[in-house]
Amino acid sequence: MASADIKPNIRSFDKDELKTLFIEKGEKSFRADQVYQWLWQKHVVSFEAMSNVSKPLRQFLEDNFTIHQLETLTSQKSKDKTIKSAFSLHDGKVVEGVLIPTPKRMTACISSQVGCSLDCKFCATARLKMIRNLTPDEIFDQVVNLNNQAKQNYQLPLSNIVYMGMGEPLLNYKNVMESISLISSPDALGMSPKRITLSTSGIAKMIVKMADDQVKFNLALSLHVANNEKRSKLMSINDSNPLELLADALKYFYEKTGTRVTYEYIIFKDFNDDISDAKELADYCKHIPCKVNVIEYNPIENGYFEQASKQKTEAFIAYLESRNVIVNVRRSRGKDIDAACGQLANKH
Numbered sequence: 001m002a003s004a005d006i007k008p009n010i011r012s013f014d015k016d017e018l019k020t021l022f023i024e025k026g027e028k029s030f031r032a033d034q035v036y037q038w039l040w041q042k043h044v045v046s047f048e049a050m051s052n053v054s055k056p057l058r059q060f061l062e063d064n065f066t067i068h069q070l071e072t073l074t075s076q077k078s079k080d081k082t083i084k085s086a087f088s089l090h091d092g093k094v095v096e097g098v099l100i101p102t103p104k105r106m107t108a109c110i111s112s113q114v115g116c117s118l119d120c121k122f123c124a125t126a127r128l129k130m131i132r133n134l135t136p137d138e139i140f141d142q143v144v145n146l147n148n149q150a151k152q153n154y155q156l157p158l159s160n161i162v163y164m165g166m167g168e169p170l171l172n173y174k175n176v177m178e179s180i181s182l183i184s185s186p187d188a189l190g191m192s193p194k195r196i197t198l199s200t201s202g203i204a205k206m207i208v209k210m211a212d213d214q215v216k217f218n219l220a221l222s223l224h225v226a227n228n229e230k231r232s233k234l235m236s237i238n239d240s241n242p243l244e245l246l247a248d249a250l251k252y253f254y255e256k257t258g259t260r261v262t263y264e265y266i267i268f269k270d271f272n273d274d275i276s277d278a279k280e281l282a283d284y285c286k287h288i289p290c291k292v293n294v295i296e297y298n299p300i301e302n303g304y305f306e307q308a309s310k311q312k313t314e315a316f317i318a319y320l321e322s323r324n325v326i327v328n329v330r331r332s333r334g335k336d337i338d339a340a341c342g343q344l345a346n347k348h
């Protein structure tokens with residue numbers, strides 16, 4: 001019998017691996033389908049609960065595997081109904097996930113890493129050390145948890161999922177792709193990939209890889225300024241992934257997937273809120289069909305930046321529209337509880 005600490009997490013095996021394992025043990029392969037369904041569709045947290053599985057098989061699973069669980073440590077509800085939760089992982093590490101209800105959508109914002117290795121100057125998560133990647137089941141469980149919260153608090157299931165919590169999803173490529181395939185698989189959550197958006201700081205090589213993998217979900221690039229010198233000041237990832245390289249990768253992505261990319265643009269006072277910045281952005285938008293989300297800056301503790309004024313923001317948007325750029329404005333949500341973009345930093 002394996003001791004508790006070395007028992008493997010049963011959800012690290014995919015369906016085929018489970019089948020092989022069961023057949024080796026002299027079980028019928030449909031037993032693996034049943035167990036898989038308990039794990040990924042019914043979200044049970046014990047082998048005991050798998051009531052259509054024979055007792056000896058349940059015992060075998062109990063003796064040889066564990067089911068890692070996500071635990072909700074705290075949940076805070078904002079005045080605007082946004083709910084931020086801290087989730088504890090099996091090894092005690094903590095990540096945050098946010099439920100964002102709007103009149104049209106019920107969005108889950110989820111994390112892909114514990115901490116982050118990047119140093120984006122405006123982001124609170126960047127101040128944490130990078131601790132580790134999340135596994136596919138840990139990413140998946142955030143969605144299940146936030147979906148339950150949505151149903152309990154607002155009587156609606158999730159409509160959208162955004163990988164905009166802690167971490168850089170493209171630096172945890174394999175696990176993130178597996179989590180998306182689980183979220184969209186009819187054998188698990190069965191949500192359409194069109195309702196999923198991955199947001200990246202911009203890693204050209206991995207954008208090309210997503211294109212080659214013919215991904216079906218949406219892509220957002222945290223652009224923030226369409227000028228290399230300025231962008232490198234905001235995010236040092238721009239030194240190795242400058243705008244031209246990103247434009248080439250995105251063109252390739254669009255050709256292969258036909259998916260319109262979203263550029264996220266946090267507007268900062270006296271940094272990127274001028275008409276000359278809007279002009280550079282509109283020029284950059286000519287590379288591929290895209291749309292721009294202009295995002296209100298959420299101040300972080302001891303931050304370098306301030307919010308752009310309403311007037312500057314409006315002029316900025318009007319200029320983009322005059323150049324036929326599709327623009328949305330994303331107002332900040334959950335600010336009073338530090339649940340807004342870039343404010344996830346495990347404060348508790």
Ligand code: SAH
Nearest residue numbers: 123164167168199200201222264298341342
């Ligand atoms: N690493 C990924 C995903 C996490 S950030 C990425 O960079 O895209 C998700 C979004 O939150 C990004 O667009 C990011 O730029 C934005 N964001 C980060 N800090 C912010 C802040 N202080 N105010 C507003 N948006 C912020």
